[in-house]
Amino acid sequence: MGVQCYDDFPAYLRDTIRSALEEYYGIKTVVLPAIELPSSALSLKKSPRYKAQDVIKFQLTHRPDTIDYILGLTTKDICITKRDEKGRVLKPEWKYTDFGIMGLAYRPGKSAIVSTFRLHHSSSNVVIERAKKVAIHEFGHNLGIPHCPNSHCVMTAANEKISTIDQESLFLCGECKKQIALKVKA
Numbered sequence: 001m002g003v004q005c006y007d008d009f010p011a012y013l014r015d016t017i018r019s020a021l022e023e024y025y026g027i028k029t030v031v032l033p034a035i036e037l038p039s040s041a042l043s044l045k046k047s048p049r050y051k052a053q054d055v056i057k058f059q060l061t062h063r064p065d066t067i068d069y070i071l072g073l074t075t076k077d078i079c080i081t082k083r084d085e086k087g088r089v090l091k092p093e094w095k096y097t098d099f100g101i102m103g104l105a106y107r108p109g110k111s112a113i114v115s116t117f118r119l120h121h122s123s124s125n126v127v128i129e130r131a132k133k134v135a136i137h138e139f140g141h142n143l144g145i146p147h148c149p150n151s152h153c154v155m156t157a158a159n160e161k162i163s164t165i166d167q168e169s170l171f172l173c174g175e176c177k178k179q180i181a182l183k184v185k186a
Contacts (some may be wrong), residue, residue, distance in 0.1 A: 002067035004059060005034040009132040012132060014073055020132040021139060037076060045098045049079040052104035056111040069142055071111040071135060080104060103134045105141035112138035130165050143180045148173060157176050
């Protein structure tokens with residue numbers, strides 16, 4: 001897996017997330033040279049935010065041939081336009097157009113993005129824990145795991161609340177582990 005930092009992403013947080021992914025999923029990671037977020041992904045509809053799906057696509061087209069998966073890390077705000085099953089923007093449209101998110105991944109797929117922009121807390125330990133959870137969650141999607149109904153599983157849907165992330169554990173539940181035949185430390 002390649003870890004792609006954007007702009008001024010902090011090295012200590014990059015290394016913590018990288019170690020968590022290596023330890024948890026048993027994968028080798030490499031840190032790619034930091035680059036700027038693609039200007040083509042910038043949206044100014046509400047505030048300066050980067051369209052997460054555009055960043056994911058950019059990563060796929062710029063991924064080194066030797067890298068199977070790529071996880072982008074940014075401190076900038078990222079967004080999606082939330083849609084229903086028929087492709088219509090959810091109501092109210094003003095809220096769900098360029099909706100701010102913490103992470104996004106293809107499921108299954110080879111690319112994901114995590115943003116620390118919405119993970120604020122007065123304690124740096126809480127921010128670190130949140131970032132690790134979001135990264136493990138998004139890479140779980142890359143491996144094909146859907147959202148989990150178990151509210152303590154790291155694969156539970158955030159449902160637009162940071163408190164959901166704080167209440168979940170840093171681990172996959174038994175059912176999600178089975179989906180990828182993972183052997184992790186209890």
